[in-house]
C-alpha cells in the first residue's frame with residue numbers, strides 16, 4: 162500500500178495542461194498568474210463599495226470612508242456579507258431538497274428511501290406518525306421544514322439537538338437563529354450603508370447567520386437528502402482522475418445538489434442506456450463526480466470521485482469527457498469556453514447557476530427522470546465526436562471506503578465495544594477510545610481548494626500527521642476528496658496511524674479518515690459533536706475536537722466556520738477571511754468570540770504550525786478534563 166503524492170497529482174495535471182495548450186485552452190493556473198499579485202485592499206478587507214458615494218479604501222492617509230465608517234466597520238460589514246452569502250447558499254440548497262421531498266411520491270421521480278429516518282425526525286418535531294402514509298408524512302414534514310425558512314416567531318427546530326449547555330449559550334449571547342431567511346436578510350440589512358459599523362454587533366450576527374446555516378438550512382439539506390436518497394453506510398469506491406474510463410462514455414456530475422446526480426446515476430445504470438452507449442462504439446457508461454455532488458453519490462452509491470474543486474478543468478482536459486453536468490455552486494464559468502476546445506458538452510441544469518457556453522437543460526423534480534435520460538442520451542451520442550488524439554486519462558486512482566454518516570459511525574464503532582464498553586448504539590465506544598487515550602481526539606477537516614495553498618497538499622499533510630498522532634479525522638467536501646485521492650480513505654492507511662488509532666481501525670474495520678459527506682454534511686459533524694457531548698456529560702467546547710479548513714475559498718466556508726465556532730469548536734484556517742485589515746475584527750474572531758461561545762478561530766498559513774497548534778489544542782482540552 163502506498164499513498165499517491167501531491168507531486169504525482171501535479172505531474173498528471175502538468176501532462177493534462179499540455180493537452181490544454183495544444184487546443185488553446187485557458188486554465189486556472191494561467192489565470193492565477195494574471196491575477197497576481199492580488200489587490201491588497203481587497204485582500205485585507207478594507208475596500209468598501211456598499212454605497213455609491215464610494216468605493217472607499219482605507220489607507221493611513223484616508224482612515225475613514227466618506228460616511229465616516231472606520232476600517233473596523235468596513236471589514237466587519239464585509240465579513241458579515243460574506244457570511245450571509247454562504248448561509249444563503251447552503252440553506253437554499255437545503256430548501257431545494259425540502260421541495261424535492263414535498264414532491265416525492267410512490268410512483269414519482271423521487272421516493273422516500275429511508276422512511277425510518279423520516280419518522281425519527283417527525284417524532285423529534287412532535288409530528289404524529291402513527292397510521293400515516295409515508296408520503297403524507299413526507300409532505301407534511303417538507304412543509305414544516307420549508308416554514309423554518311420564513312417562520313415569523315421562534316428559533317430553528319434543529320437547535321434542540323444541541324446539548325442544553327450549548328442552547329443556553331446561544332440564548333444568552335442572542336445568537337440562537339430565527340427563521341433562516343430572516344438571518345440572511347438581517348445580515349444584509351445590518352451591513353447596508355448606514356446601519357451597523359460596530360464590530361461586536363457585526364460579528365455576533367455573523368455567528369447567528371452561520372448557525373442558521375449549520376443548525377438550519379444545511380441540516381435540512383443533509384437530513385432530508387438522507388430521507389430521500391438513503392442514509393449513507395460504508396461503501397467502497399475509488400478516487401482520482403483514473404476512475405474515468407477511456408473506453409466508456411464518461412459523464413461527470415459536478416456541483417452540490419444530489420437531486421440531479423441521483424437521477425443521472427439511475428439512468429446511466431439502465432440497461433437500455435448502456436445498450437445505447439454501445440451502439441456508438443463505447444463499452445459502457447462511467448459516471449464519476451467532482452466536488453460535493455460527487456461526495457453525495459459516492460456516499461450513497463459508491464460512484465467514483467474523479468476529483469475535487471481545482472480538478473474540475475482536468476476532467477475536461479482528459480479529452481474523454483462526453484458531458485459535464487452541473488447543478489449549483491463551485492462550478493467554474495471557465496468550463497464553458499474550455500468545453501468548446503473539446504467535444505465535451507457542458508450542461509447546466511439549474512436556473513440558479515446559468516453560464517455562457519453551456520447547454521441549459523432545466524431540471525426540476527417533475528421532469529427529473531425525463532431530463533436525466535435525455536442528458537445521458539446526449540452524452541452517449543457525443544462519444545463519436547471524441548478526438549482520440551487528445552484523449553489522455555492519468556492512470557491514477559486509489560481505493561476508498563466512504564459513507565460514514567453519524568448513524569454509520571455509531572454502528573461500526575459498536576464493533577469495538579465488546580472489548581471496551583457494553584453499551585451499543587451510542588457514541589460511548591468512541592468516547593471510551595478517547596478517554597482511554599487510544600484515540601487522542603478528532604479533527605473535522607473540511608473545505609475547498611484554493612490556489613493560494615498548494616492544492617491538496619495542506620489537506621493531505623495535515624491528515625497524515627494527525628492520524629500518526631492517533632487523532633481520527635472526519636472529513637467532508639473537497640478535503641474528503643483530497644484524502645480519498647491520496648489513499649487516506651483506504652482501510653490500508655491504518656498503517657500510517659499511531660498504534661492506538663491503528664488498533665481502532667482494525668477492530669472497527671474503518672479507514673483512519675472517515676468520509677462524512679458533502680459541505681452541507683458538516684451538519685453531521687455538529688450532530689456527532691452534540692451526541693458526544695450528551696453521552697459524555699461534557700460541554701462541546703470541552704471535547705478534544707477541533708475543526709480545520711486549510712484550503713478553503715468560498716463564502717459558504719466562512720458561514721461554516723462561524724457555526725462550527727459558535728457551536729463551541731475551535732476552528733483552524735489556512736487562508737485569511739479578508740479581515741487582516743482590522744485589528745479589532747481579527748481580534749474578535751481569534752479571541753473575543755471565545756468569551757461568547759467558548760471557541761474561536763486560529764488563522765495560520767504555515768502548515769506545520771497549523772497542525773502542531775491543533776494537536777496542542779487537543780492535548781490542552783484533554784488535560785483540562787483530566788484525561
Ligand code: SF4
Nearest residue numbers: 209212215217226228
Ligand atoms: Fe464609502 Fe461609507 Fe459608502 Fe462604504 S458605505 S462606500 S465607506 S461612503
Ligand code: FE2
Nearest residue numbers: 453638679680
Ligand atoms: Fe461543497
